[in-house]
Amino acid sequence: MQPTDTNRVTELELIIDLHKNSERQGPGSKNDTLKALEILNLPTNQKLKVADIGCGSGGQTITLAEKLNGEIIAVDLFPEFLNELNEKSQKLGLSDKIVTLEKSMEDLPFDKSEFDLIWSEGAIYNIGFENGLKKWNDYLKVGGYLAVSEITWITNSRPKEIENFWKAEYPEIDIASNKIKQLEDNGYTLIGYFYLNQESWLKNYYEPMKVRFETFLSRNGNSELARKVVDENQYEIDLYQKFKDYYSYGFYLARKN
């Protein structure tokens, strides 16, 4: 997206524009994806049917395609990100393993028990963790696997400033034991979980985003709305720097009962 009439660009278009042409649209890393795969210890003697929901430009999709035997349906709401993933998968010779699908995760055209594995890094929050667990359960085979990362408090209490910020942004933020209980209450058995380390936030997500701020502002005519988008992201980065010992993404690996 290269907006020419900045007055008509919406905030959502600007957010997409800020996150385009980046390796990832959220905290994470190739090592995190590999670690999650190692914990899952997936069967290797069969082809797997996999959905990667909220795939963005496909940082994790490429790693999954490199590692797994099978087909991945990579879903996102925004074609801008899917186009980037298609380009990458073609360049890497992985396009026979990755099919992109422009759809909302709320309304997926999947069959009951269609998938061996549902993957979703930093995206289930868009429909809410528990709602996503319930909705997606149907698409998994019995014994199928779920891998989701979700913002999670690391400590049982925390300063009000950060508590208030995240409660307003995402009221479902919680400690891992409550997230695990939600998994267990909704037909899954936990296989394992881990927290993303600070490098996955800073080096892989926030620092590259900060580098893009200047070109983002100039290609959007330094508009008030573009500056608002930058200021809000900068505020989130500042809060992370100040309170990074209190929250991270939890990566939850589970099996459908």
Ligand SMILES: C[S@@+](CC[C@H](N)C(=O)[O-])C[C@H]1O[C@@H](n2cnc3c(N)ncnc32)[C@H](O)[C@@H]1O
């Ligand atoms: C934080 S990003 C994570 C992207 C990618 N998984 C990663 O870790 O780099 C969340 C993704 O969810 C997508 N998204 C937001 N709402 C969605 C919806 N209703 N259905 C499908 N995807 C959605 C966004 O476009 C974005 O790519």
